[in-house]
Amino acid sequence: MKVTKEMCIGDVLDYNRETSQFFLEMGMHCLGCPSARGESIEEACAVHGVDVDELLEKINGFLGENE
Numbered sequence: 001m002k003v004t005k006e007m008c009i010g011d012v013l014d015y016n017r018e019t020s021q022f023f024l025e026m027g028m029h030c031l032g033c034p035s036a037r038g039e040s041i042e043e044a045c046a047v048h049g050v051d052v053d054e055l056l057e058k059i060n061g062f063l064g065e066n067e
Contacts, residue, residue, distance in 0.1 A: 003019075005042035009035075009037070009041055012041070019063070026055060028044055041056070
């Protein structure tokens with residue numbers, strides 16, 4: 001699976017729960033809230049002031065190592 005900025009955070013978490021560490025690092029601590037199910041990664045990054053490309057690189061690198 002390749003994660004993109006348009007993807008819903010909840011879908012990424014459903015695919016691999018261990019990706020939660022990257023969302024927690026960016027300050028998104030309420031991963032069980034409705035926003036995580038309806039918000040795209042790009043939207044969450046904008047709200048939290050995080051570089052979306054940097055976050056995607058971390059997540060996709062992690063997934064590539066663990067698949």
